Amino acid sequence: MTSPQLPPNAYTNAPQQHPNLILGSLQLLFWFVFRPQAFHNHLKRIDHSLEINFLNINRLRWKNSALYKLFLQTFLILPFLNYFIVSLVLAVLGTPLGNFPLSAFLGLLFVTAFGSVFGAGMGIGQSFGIAFTQGLIFGISFDVGFSVAFGVGFSLNFDIASVLALSLPFGLGLGVTSAYSSYFVELDKKKENQEVSTTMPTNVRRLKSLPLLIIVFSALILFLIIVRLFFINPQFRNAFPTIILGLTINLYLPILLYPFLTVWNALLYYLDKPTIANKRTLSLLRYHSAFWDEWQRIPLIGLDKHLLEVMKHKQVEGRAAMDYLNSSPQRWAAQAVQIELDARSLQDCADVEAIREAHRILIIDELENELSSSFILKIFSRISEDVDAALNQASAYNQRLALRAFADKLNLQLENFARSSDKYTVRFYPIIKSWREIATNYADELAKITELRQEIDSPYIIGVPLTREQEIFTGRDDIGLRIEQLLRDRRRPPLLLYGQRRMGKTSLLNNIGKLLPNNIIPIFVDLQGAPSSASDHAGFLYNLARDMEKSAKKQGLTLPSLTREVLKSDPFTYFDEWLDKVEQALEENTALLALDEFEVLDNAIAKGRFDEQDVLGMLRHLIQHRPRFKVLLAGSHTIEEYQRWASYLINVQVVHISYLKEAEARQLIERPVKDFTLRYESDAVERVLQLTRCHPFLVQLLCAEIIVLKNEQDPSIRRLATLADVEAAIPEALQSGGFFFADIQNNQVDATGQAILRFIAAQGEEGIVSRQTLLQQFPDADITFNLLLQRELIEEVDDGYGFQVELIRRWFI
Template sequence: MTVDSLWQDIRESGQLLYWIYFKPLTLRQKLQEIHPDLEPKTNPFTLKAEFPGNPALKRYADQVWWLTVATPVITTIFIASLSSIFNDEEINWLRSGLFLTGWILGLFLYTLNLQKLIRYAWWFIVLVIVATFFFDTGITPKLLAEYGHYDLIAITRLFSSLFESFIRPFASGVGLGVAFGFGFGVAFGVAFGVAFGVAWFGVGLGIVGGGIAFGVALGVRFGVTLSVALGVALGVAFGVAFVVTCVLGVLRVYFWLPELIWVLILNLVTPPTQAASALRLLPPYFDQLIYLPIPFLDKFIINAYSTNPSAAQNTIDYFITFTNQQQVARRAMEIIAINTLSRCRYVTDITSTVDNLYWVPRNLNPTLFRFLDIAASIRAAYDGTTPYRKIELLKQPITELSKLAKDVPLFGIITNQWLQILQDSRKTLEEEAANSPEIPNVYLAGNALLPNDAKERFKGRQDIFRAIEDISLSAQSPVFLLYGRRRSGKTSALNYLPQKVGSDLIPLFVDVQNIASFTSYENIVNSLVEQIKASAFTARNLSLPHANADAISQDPFAGLQEWMSLVEKEISNKRFLLCLDEFERFEEVIATTNSRTLLNFLRHVMQHRPQWILLFSGSHRLNELQPYWSDCLIGTRTLHLTYLQKSEARELIQQPVDNFRDIYQP
C-alpha cells in the first residue's frame, strides 16, 4: 500500500464517519449507489458473495470495520488519559485492554455473520450488568447476612471471591467486549456499530450523548472495571446524570450550541442582499440532524429568494430531501409565496406569479393556490382576442377574488390590492371596447341560464313569477304545472325564482333527470335530499339538517318523511316550493321499480304537508302523460310558458346587458 492510497483510505474513512454522525441521509443515498439492498443498518458482510464483482461494496465493508475497531480504541485511550489527569481515580488499563480485545474479537465474529449467536451476546451483556449491580452495591451479601443460612453465606462469599478475581475481569473485559462488539454489530449494522463504538467509548456519550464525565464513566467503565464508577453512579447521581445526559445526547445539544452561535454570528454579519451567498454556510448543510430549533434559517432563504431565486429553491429542496428541517422549508416557501403575491402592482405582476411560483407544492396552503388559480384565469382573460372578450373573461376572477376576500380575511390586503388592479384595468378595457367597431356577442345560447353567470340577460316571465308568488302565499296553495315546449326557458325561469319571489318562499330546484338514473328507492331518496339541501343553500344560504341514513336505508320514503318533518320543525316560518324539473322522467323510475310508490309519496306531500308546495315542470300537458298521473296531478294550476311579450323581446334585443352599445337605427 502506498502513502497516497493510505491517505485516501483515511480521508474516505473520515468522510464516512462524518456522514454517519452528521449526514445519515446522504449516507443512505451513497449506500444505495453502492448496492440497492445496502442500508446503514445492513451488515455488508451478508453480501460477501458479491465482493468480487462489486469492489465498492468490499471497500465500504473494510472501511467501516476498521472504523468500528479503531475509533473506540483511539477515543478510549484519549479520554481515559484526560480523565486520569483531572481525576484522582486511577484507570485500570489491564481491564480496558481486555475489553478492547473482546470488542475486536466480537467484531471479527460479526464479519462471519453468525446471526444465531446474537441472542446469546445480548443475554451475556444483561447477565454481566445484573451480576455487577448486585455484587458492587452489596445487596446480595446484605440479604444473605440477614435472611440466609450460614452455609449459603459461605458459598456466596466463595462465589463472590471467584467473581472478583476471575469472572468479573473476564466478563467485563474480553467477554463483555465480545458481546458488545458482536451483539451491537449484528443487531444494528455497521454504521450504528461505529456510532455505538464511539458513543460508549467517550466521544458519543461523552460529547454527543452527554458530557465528558459521563462519557468516561460509561465509555471507560464498561471497558475498564464496571465496579467503581457503576458503584457510585447507581445512586441518585447516576440516575440524574443518566437521564440528563441521555436527553442532551438524543437532542444533540452539544452540536446544537455551536451551530446556534454560528447562525447568530452569520445573521449579524450578512446583509439581506448577500443572503444567497451565505446559504451554503447554514448548519443543515453540514449537519442533517438538528432536533432543536435554530432561528433565522427561513429568513436567510426568504432574503436569498429576492436576489437569487434558484439558490433559494435549491436550499429548500435540500432541506426537504436531506435534512429534518421540512418545517423550516415549508415556512420559507409560504412566506415567499405571500411576499410574491403581495408585491403585485400591475396586471403583468399578477399573471407572472403563475410561472414564478410553479415550484411551490400545491398542498402547502390551499388559500395561496386559490390566488394562483385566479392569477391563471386573469392571464387567460388577457389573452382574449378583443377588449370585450377580455372584459367578459375578467368577470369570473373578479368574482372569485371577492369571494376569497370574504372567506379568508387574513389575506384581505392581497385581495383588495388585486381587485383594485383589475378594476383599474377593466376601465381601460371598457374604454377600448367603446372605441372599437366590434359588436360583442353577449347572448348565451344552449344551456339554461344561471343567475351568477347570466346576470341580467334573463328577460321577462314576470307573469309566471307573479302567479307563483301570489298563489303560493295563499292558505291552500295548489300544485303547479309549469308547461312549455323544449328550449323555451323553463329551467332558466326556475333558476331565477330565488331572485323573483319573496324571502318567505324557498325555491328548491330538483333535477328529476338525475334522480331517474338510479334504480333503487334508497338512492333516489338520497339524491332528492342532497339536491334539496344544495338548492336551499344556493337560494337562501340555508343549511338544512342531515337525513338519517339508517332510516332511509330501512324504509326510504318513511325516512324521507321523517327528514321533511325535521326540516319543517327547524324552519317553521317559511314555505318550500319543491320544483321538479323534467318530472316526466319519473315514468322511468316507475317502469324500473314496477311500483307507483313514488307517486303515492308525492300525493301524500300535496295533501298532508301544507308547508311544501309542489311545482312540476315539463314539456307535456296532463292529457299527454300516462293515465296514472291523473290521480297525482288532479287540481293542478297550469302555468303556460310561451313567447316573450313584445316589450321583453325588444329589451332582450336592444339592451341584453347593461351599457350595451346602441347599434340599431330607430
C-alpha cells in the same frame, strides 16, 4: 452571467462518500448520527439488499469492492477509532488504563464478529448502530473495568462466557433467519413459476416459524442477562442511567445543540449577506445546519430569511435548497419562503393580463400545514380564474359586467381581510386591494374605449347559463307561476323541469328566485359537477351538501357545514341528521332543492358507483317526510325514459320549458338590457323571430352575430339593423353555433332520424313533407318520428311534417 454548478454533496440526501478510508469512515459515522437518510442512501447505492432488515446473504453481490470497503470501515476502522478515542480521553483524565487495552482488544474482536453476524442477518444499517454508535458514547463514560465492546446499545463488562451467552443466541437466531429467508424466497419463486405444488407441506410451514422462535428465545435470554447484571453488578447498575441517556440521545441532543446551531447559522448569514448577490459564487447556505442535521425538529431561527435571500439572487441554488427542505423537518421555512414569493409575484401584477395568469403560477398543494396561507392563496387563485373568465367574454360589455361583479366580490373579501389579524391576511391585504383597483380601472377604460369607437356592446351570453347578475334574463313568468302553484300543493309532489337542450333550464334555475315569493329559497345543485363524479356515497353526499351550502349562501342563508370525515362511517344517517339542522336554519322558509341534469346521476347509478335504492330512496324520503323541502329535477328527458326514477318519485308533476313567448323574444332582441344602443327595423325583428321561432339560445346566437357584423360597418349606419343585416348574419351564426347543431345531429337523433331531417330540410324554408311520402322513404320509422316530435325538431302540419325552427333546418340542409 451563468450560475455556478452545485457541488455534488450540496442540498442532497444522497451525498458522495470521501475516497479516503479514514475520512470516509468518519463521514459515515457523521451521516449515521446526524443524517440517517444520507446513510441509508449510501447503503442503497452500494447494494440495495443492505437496506433490508433481515437481508438475504445470497442477494449481496460479493464482487462489489464498495461492499468490502463498507465492511472494513464499519467493523474495523470505526471500532478501532472508538478504542483510540476512549483511550485518549482516559489518558487525558489521568485514569489508569489497567486492563483496558486487553478488554478493548477483546471488545474489538467481539464487535467485528458480532457486527459480521448481525450484518448477515439484520442488515448493515441496524448492525452498525448496534456495533458502534452507542459504544462511543458509553465507552467514554464507563470506568476502566468496562469494555468498549457492547452488543445491543451499551458496553458490558462480561467474562467470555457472558459475551458468548449474549452473542451466540442472537447470532444463531439471525443466521438461521437469513438461511431460512433465503430458502423461502427461493420457494416462493418456484411457487410463482409453478415448479412446486402451491400447497405447502405442514412440516415446512412449521419450519418457517422456527427463526421467529429462536429470536424470541434469544431476546428472552438477553433480557434475563440484563436483569441479572442490574441486580448483581454495581458497575452495571451505576452505568444504567448512562445507558438510558445513550438510548434516548436523539430526543435531547437536538435541544442541547440548538443554541450552538443558532449561533452557527447566524454567523453564516452574517458572512453570506454582503456577497450573496454575486451570482458567480455559491452561498454559504449549504453549510446551514438544516442541511446536515436531520434530527433537529425545532424551527431554526432565520432559516427562512437566509433562504429567501438566496432565492432572490441564486434561483437554481435556492430551488435546490427548497426541494431539500420540503422533505425535511424544517419544511416550514420552504413553505414560508414560497408564500412570500407568491405574495411578491401577486404584488407585481400591474394589470389585468398579469392577474388573469396568476393562478397558473401559484403553488398551493405543498402548503397543507399552513391552513391560513393555503386558504388565502386559493382565494387569489379563484380571483385570477374569474378575471380570466371575464376577459374571455366575446364583447366588451360582458367583460365590463363580469369585471364589475368580480370587483364586488373583492369588496367582500376586503371586508373579511380587514377583520382578521392573521399574519398572512395582513400580508395579502394590500395586494387584494390593489387588484380591485386594477379591475375597476380596466372596466372604466373599456367603457371609454367603447364609447369612443361608438361600438355596440353585446349583452348576449352564448353557450353558458345566465346567472342572477346578468340583466339579460328575460320572461318565464308563466313558468315561475306554475312552479309556485305546484309548490303550494299539499301533496308535495316532486317537480320535473323538462325541456330540450339550450332552452334555458339552467338559466331559469339560476334566476328562479326572481320569480318566486321570498319565503321560498331556491338551492341549486348541478349534478353534472362534483356530486355525480364522487366515487362512493360519502363523497356524493358531501359534494351535495357543499353545493347546497354554496347556493344557499348566495340567497343570504347560512347552512351548517358537513365534513367528509363525518360521513365515512354511516353516510346516509349523518346526512339525514344534517338535514335536521338545515331545517332549523330555514326557520319558516321553504327550500326548493333544484337538481339540474338528473340524467348524469342516473348514469352514475347505472355504472354501479351509487346504489339505486340508497340514493333514490333518500330522495323519496326527503320528499315524503320533510315538508320544509321541495324537490325539482331538471333535464332533457322525461321520467318515463328512466324507469328507476319513476318507481321512486311517484306523482311527478312536469313543468315544460320551451320557446319564449313572442313578446319575451322581442324584448330579448330589441331591449335585452337597459340603454341598449342598437335599433332594429321592424322587418328585421320579424325575420329574427321567423328564423329562431323564439328559441332563447338561437335568438341570442343570431343577435350576437348581428352586433359583430354591425361593429364592422361605418359608424353612420352602425346602430340600425336591417333585414339585410339579419340575412348576412345567418352563415356566421350557423358556424359559431356549430356545437349546438352538432349536438342535435350526433347526440339527440340516430342515423335514421338524421336522414329524415335531411330529407325534410331539402324541401326548402317552410317546406312540408306528407306523412305518406315519409313512410314510403322510411318505412318502420314511426318510433323515430315520435322521437323527433318529442325533441321539438319537427312538427305536424296538416297531414305532413316540417321543421319547427328555420335555423336548424338550414344546418341540416
